[in-house]
Each structure stands twice: as structure tokens, then as C-alpha cells.
Amino acid sequence: MKKALSIIMSVILAAVIILPAFAADSAKAGGEYKRVFIIGIDGAGRFIKDAKTPEFDRIFKDGAVDYTARAEVKTDSGPNWGAILTGASIFKTGLQNGVTGDAERTSETEFPTVFTYVRKAMPDAELASFVNWNNINYGIIENDIGVNKQNVPDDEKLTDAICEYFDAGNAPTLFYVQLDSVDHEGHSNGSKAESYFRQIETVDGYLGRIFDAIDRNGLADDALFIVTADHGHTLTGGHGGLTRRESEVTVAVRGKTVVKGGEMDSNTRNRDIAAMTLYALGIERPDTMTARIPANLFKGVEGEKREFIADIADSVISPLAWIITVITGLFGM
Numbered sequence: 001m002k003k004a005l006s007i008i009m010s011v012i013l014a015a016v017i018i019l020p021a022f023a024a025d026s027a028k029a030g031g032e033y034k035r036v037f038i039i040g041i042d043g044a045g046r047f048i049k050d051a052k053t054p055e056f057d058r059i060f061k062d063g064a065v066d067y068t069a070r071a072e073v074k075t076d077s078g079p080n081w082g083a084i085l086t087g088a089s090i091f092k093t094g095l096q097n098g099v100t101g102d103a104e105r106t107s108e109t110e111f112p113t114v115f116t117y118v119r120k121a122m123p124d125a126e127l128a129s130f131v132n133w134n135n136i137n138y139g140i141i142e143n144d145i146g147v148n149k150q151n152v153p154d155d156e157k158l159t160d161a162i163c164e165y166f167d168a169g170n171a172p173t174l175f176y177v178q179l180d181s182v183d184h185e186g187h188s189n190g191s192k193a194e195s196y197f198r199q200i201e202t203v204d205g206y207l208g209r210i211f212d213a214i215d216r217n218g219l220a221d222d223a224l225f226i227v228t229a230d231h232g233h234t235l236t237g238g239h240g241g242l243t244r245r246e247s248e249v250t251v252a253v254r255g256k257t258v259v260k261g262g263e264m265d266s267n268t269r270n271r272d273i274a275a276m277t278l279y280a281l282g283i284e285r286p287d288t289m290t291a292r293i294p295a296n297l298f299k300g301v302e303g304e305k306r307e308f309i310a311d312i313a314d315s316v317i318s319p320l321a322w323i324i325t326v327i328t329g330l331f332g333m
């Protein structure tokens, strides 16, 4: 009797100790990374796939890359950098381009960026944002949480400033970059022009320099390193609409727990980068986010559902918009 009791007690004790270890595998936990780098290439859409990008290929050779992630239904920069950083749709954030130009956002906002959540969890962490388009640094990323913000309206000089920042010994927990020259080229000549692909290749060189600066300062090994775009461009140049060329974007992820060659599921959106960021740093995701962890991204982590009820406008309009997008794609648009 006594022996039976001790066996039962041992089983219960083992369950108490072992089960939470398995539960920690759920997407809500994470925390395997010390830092997250998000490198945004404005206007590059899915087209990194069609350019010669040796640096991108080298960085993500063991990573997971999706060229068919979806942008917000309004394919402009404000809505998409807003969604990528807040994990919420444009219907929730209201971050139109014009809004980002006027606003001085603070952490009191209903839909804060990941910077605010990281700041709350890690009061002393170095957080930084280096951008070409300064709307992001004032109209999207909050102005009252001590983010180190740099605005350099030239991609090459911006890259120089980023490399100097890392070589000076800075070790950010969260670091965001926005490069803008590909978008300029897309506006001028469209997403089929040789000059557009040449500009993606030039920016690929900047990407390589940024990664190498991070790596030579010992910050790459414990990092989740992400490259993404806010939107693409139409055939003749411009964006904001629903064509497939505007709506499909690159999401590329490198990190020690990332599935090599993992093809993220078809429900992946650039907005999901907010979920990946908090997951990587082990910070609980707020209910205001409709970002999710895609399947086939992190080893042993299942893909999550996107909560329908949390954002009904987006849940209804996005699938309808996608039907239009797919049809435009049939015509090469």
C-alpha cells in the first residue's frame, strides 16, 4: 500500500515537473533569443526573389523565407510598417501615411508597437530605430519610451550610420531599420523595370554590410534576424491598391530555432513579425494583436490561428480583398 502510494506520488511529481517543460513549447512562450533585428526594405514586395541577391541568400541559407506573405489591404508604407510594428491591422491602428506624418505617438496608444512591450518588460534595454522615412520614428514608434532614433534620408549613409553604431559597441535588444531607395525606384519605373531590380541588388549590398556589422560585434548568434517589405509596386510604379504585385511581400527569418528552408503557411502576413519578435524575446503577446506565429517557422512550434473576433473588419475584408488580388495576379498585375 505504501509502495503504491509512493509510485502515485512520484508520477504526480514527475507530471508537475515535466509537463510545463512541454507546455513551454507553445508559441506563447519562446524567449530563446537575446535580440531581434528587423530590416525593412520599403517597396521591395516579393521581388527580392527575382533579383540577384548574394547577401540575402547567404544570410538566410539556413533560415525560412516566404515571398508570398500578405501586406495590409491598403498597400502603403504607414499601414504596413504600422502593422509590422504593432501586430494590428490598419483597421485597428488607423496608421495611414498622412496620420504618421502628423502624429507624435506615445505609449498611451491603444495599439502600441513592439518597442513599447519590450520597454515594459526590459526597462534598461537598448532599443533603436534607424530609418530613411522619418514618419516611422515619430508617427509610428512611440516617443516616450527611450528608443534611440536616427533619421538619415539616404540609404548608403544610413547603412554607414548603422555600421558605426554597432562598431561603437551598442548591443540593442530590438533594432529596426527602414531602407527607402527601392521604393523610390519602384515609383519611377515600376516593378518590371531593370532599374528596380538593380536597386534591390544595391540594397542587398547594404543588407550584407548591416549583417556583417552585427555579426563581427558578436550579436548575430543569439539573434532573430528578419528582413521584410511593406508592399511591392504595380507594373508601371506606385502602390496602395490590391494587385498581387503590390500585396505580396517578403518575410525572411534567420535564427537558431528557425526551421531551415521552412515554408511559412499561406496565412502568413508581414504583420506576424510583431508576434515573432515578442515570441523570440519571451514577452507575452497582448490580446490587441492579431499577429500570429506561422507554421513551419520555429522548430517544434505549431502555427497559430488568427483570431477572427479580435478584428472583425480585417477578418471579413482581407479574404474578400484577396480574391481580387488573386484575379489581378492572373493578368500579371
Ligand SMILES: [Zn+2]
Binding pocket: 043, 077, 183, 187, 239
Ligand atoms: Zn512608396
